[in-house]
Amino acid sequence: MTAPVPASESDAASVAFHLALTQIGVATIQDALDLWSNVPPARTTALSAAWLARAVRLVMIRRRQSRDLAMAYYRLARALRTGTTIADPRRPAPPYVTLSMLRAEFTALTSPEAPQEDAEEPAGTTSRPIPERPAESGPEPESRPTDTPEEDRVPVETIDGLDRELERLEREAEAEARLVLEVLGLDNLDSKLNEIDEELPASEVDAMRAEAHRKAGAHQAAAAERVAMNGARSTTWATAERDRRVLGYVRLSRTGTPCGWCAMLISRGAVYRSEQSAIYADGDKYHDGCHCYCEVIYTREQFDQSSLTSLNRRYRAEWKTHIADKGFKGKAALTEWRRRIRREQREAARLARARPGDAA
Template sequence: MTTPAHIREAEEASAAFQLALAQIGVETTAEALELWESVNPARLAATAQQWLDRAVQLILTRRRQSRALAMAYYRLARALRTGRTVADPTLPSPRYVTLEVLRGEFRALAGVESDLPPDEVVEPSDEPEPEPGEPSEPIDEDRVPVEEIEDLRAEEERREREAEEEARLVLDALGPANIERQLEDLGDDRLEELSAREVDELREQAHAKAGARQAAAASRVARNGGRDLIKAAGDRDERVLGYVRLSRTGTPCGWCAMLLSRGFTPKSGPYRSQSSAGPTRQELVAGTAADVDRYHDNCNCYAEPVYSREQLNNSPLFALNRRYAQEWPRVTRGTSGRDALSVWRKYIRSQQD
């Protein structure tokens, strides 16, 4: 079913998905900064709660957008790589769908145009598949079978409940509570020595620093909606073997470069559900809760599903992973643990200067 042209299209779709997901993050950051202006650092108790409620709703709205984008990408990429797609659990789904329908869904959400000529549009069909053992024609690319992923809707809902709790915790810690900590660190004696104007200036500085932190966290949690969707679907998809972490920019931080160097991770490996990992408050605030969510603020990585050994060994998407996998043992030779990571980070910075 799949052809070299389909594989190239899947590679292009991956790049478009990463770019569109990053754009959601940029827009979320801008909206979070604008919303943050409603917080008065001199009247935190009176303004913080209303801001928090609105900020959480902003994140949940953007998460829905990133989930829809990820679902459209997953459906298209799976069809291009395996000849079969999956049902969107939020919508009624026919037994068959055309590649052009899947392309259209993804283009609309990613905001991209395709240079590939459109296929002849064939209406989705509810005609049943042949029973096992019955003769059947080769799969037509305009008649892609739709498969169900068990319990995906329930898993999405669970992750969204966790995300709302995470958003409230993280935004409060990095926003209003952050301002309070910055002022407390100065000490009452120091504040009493300053004029009212100087205290106001310190409050504004604390407000600006906290605003940047909470906006970056809002962007991360919003983009994690798409990352979570791909993870939740992949874990339950019998056709997915595992994942490879990708960097959109190609210039990851040292930590992410270390994770990229690990290459392929089977589904039974460290990619696991956040609930089973038991994230601490500190991990949630830092954005490193559970291995599946190892995305720090301003991180442009995501985990790409792998459907075959051929994809793993030959996909140009994984070129940076292969390079880092070769460089890691050479760069960190004679070191281990934190020392190895420190040496590696210095090396990555030197390569990007």
């Protein structure tokens, strides 16, 4: 493959990737809430331990799904933008593949009609089956294109040490999942229940217990979503950190209405490896409920020309005009920026609500 293809296909693949990742997040929340519904307020130690083990397993299956999605997208996007791709670190790679192979690999993980293998669900869940890769007895080489014209070949490059880093990240993620689910779910529920005055009428006590259970469930579900979606985010980040063709990244918002902190990161525009290390590292930070992700940058023209980065370009200009040029710095700058973003989003929501009435 002698040259990258038009950027429009790369941008479309990015949108498809983020939609699929968001769907994984939504499914994780529903799974987590379904499983949490089996935890009564008056829980027992044995029941709590069983719930935690099942919840962690559920999150890690969803995380693996998002990790597979990210690797397929990374391989396709790199080929589209640079004319070369990387090896999947989980299996030996051929010297080259084709764009058709990479497109098929990606489509298999983003298409609603794609066949998926059902994983065994934790007892007590009622959500849809969780797709995952079949158990592997050992690494299998990628299929090698035969009789492919040289101009259709996409060279495959291997990134040393990536397999070990991804394995380390999964171990850390499992430990994090266990911690946050216990703290935000079980411990949080206990704390809220202990604040209830048992001398109140029984109906009020029951209502307060139900509300405590609901809030704790929502918190643990949001954490479950973040850990699962971070399977894709950390895979992208770890790969890009070791990829010599990567210049930097840009943070993208799926919703277009990011929180103030994420909007600040988005306003930085393209962040290159030459930036301060602390600023560069902010790209791998996400909060519960966050639907942002980082898009890898291979050329400086990519940021200026892509339709995906229009919000970044607008926020960068607004930060300069309304924050930097007015002398705001440090915490004061972030506070003013958050205030401005909230005001802008409230006004946009008001106008959106008013449109149907105006049309009438």
